[in-house]
Amino acid sequence: MAMLPGGRAGHTRSLPLLFPRRSEGQDWFIGTFSSPGTTMPPVNSNAAGPSPTQDGPADTTKKRNKPQYNQFTRQELPACKPVLTLPVTIAMIAPVGIIFILIGLGCIATSNKVVELANRYETACVPENMRNNPVAYIQNPSEDKSCTRVLKVPRDMKKPIYIYYQLDRFYQNHRRYARSRSIRQLSDPKMASADSRLCKPEATADGGPIVPCGLVAWSLFNDTYSFARGNETLEVDKRGISWRSDRNRLFGKHVYPRNFQSGGLIGGGTLDPRTPLSEQEDLMVWMRTAAMPKFRKLYGRIEVDLRAGDLIQVTVMNNYNTYSFGGRKAVVLSTAGVLGGKSTFLGRAYLAGGAACLGLALVLALLWLLVPIKEEPYLGPARR
Incomplete structure (x- = not known):
């Protein structure tokens, strides 16, 4: 017997509860707590149709349309998630700047030909x-x-x-x-x-x-x-x-x-x-x-x-x-060359982008060396 606050022995109250069906994840139904001797079936939104436990065409269709749950569909595949500390940021920006400068020099050399x-x-x-x-x-x-x-x-x-x-x-x-x-x-x-x-x-x-x-x-x-x-x-x-x-x-x-x-x-x-x-x-x-x-x-x-x-x-x-x-x-x-006619614009654009990346990497390196940032207390024991 379910006793509610303020209730008397021998007398029960029924309390409607609203929660989702675990098998479907979409339909909602109402159930009640009652005395042990009373059985209250759940009130399904599709009361006129077959019960969820019965096998039928609708249940077969739902099973067929049910998505496959795996690591890929749940987006739970292993992934590298680096913390963007100053050393990591410098290690990412500096190579990009070097690559841009090399591409820019190649474009200018091609244009000069x-x-x-x-x-x-x-x-x-x-x-x-x-x-x-x-x-x-x-x-x-x-x-x-x-x-x-x-x-x-x-x-x-x-x-x-x-x-x-x-x-x-x-x-x-x-x-x-x-x-x-x-x-x-x-x-x-x-x-x-x-x-x-x-x-x-x-x-x-x-x-x-x-x-x-x-x-x-x-x-x-x-x-x-x-x-x-x-x-x-x-x-x-x-x-x-x-x-x-x-x-x-x-x-x-x-x-x-x-x-x-x-x-x-x-x-x-x-x-x-x-x-x-x-x-x-x-x-x-x-x-x-x-x-x-x-x-x-x-x-x-x-x-x-x-x-x-x-x-x-x-x-x-x-x-x-x-x-x-x-x-x-x-x-x-x-x-005509590989990149068409004579034009140094593309090469100069790559050089400017590469110089900006290297300049930013240099500034971050100076900050890292001159103004140390204590990050370990905030990264958890796994990073200490």
């Missing part, structure tokens, strides 16, 4: 009597736009030698400029008039849609370069300078230029109306807008080795108007 020639020509290719008004010179179609630049090869350059044109102070990342295009129009000939509102003011001409429309295509770079070494002409290979995904997917094989650069204001280069957009690789390269105002874009390749001391004559057709906004132009010849 790349041979690069760059030559600015936006001023040199303007006649001296027109340099006070270069905009009038570049907009006058009767003026001769050709000029010759001479580049001296400082070291041996192994093929392929990549040709880039470089622009500075040209903001292709401006939102209005970057959005001024129709993606559907580039890939589908039936969508010539699609998204024309995005292409304004270069959306229509002569009563028909412009293909490709928009400011990006309208401002296509149109300076041209030809190269010679003495009496030898260096052929420029322009095949494969664009992304394969652009040729196969973004620019359609049955989409041809229409009404392009036919207005009164010409923004840049023209396109051959008989050549589909999927073969206009200069256009594909140009329409990959740059993230920074100073950028390079691939113009072509020279499949000939150049030796140290060679003089390369570059004939430039200075057609592109960068003078109206104070832009700069340059032609670049460069080889």
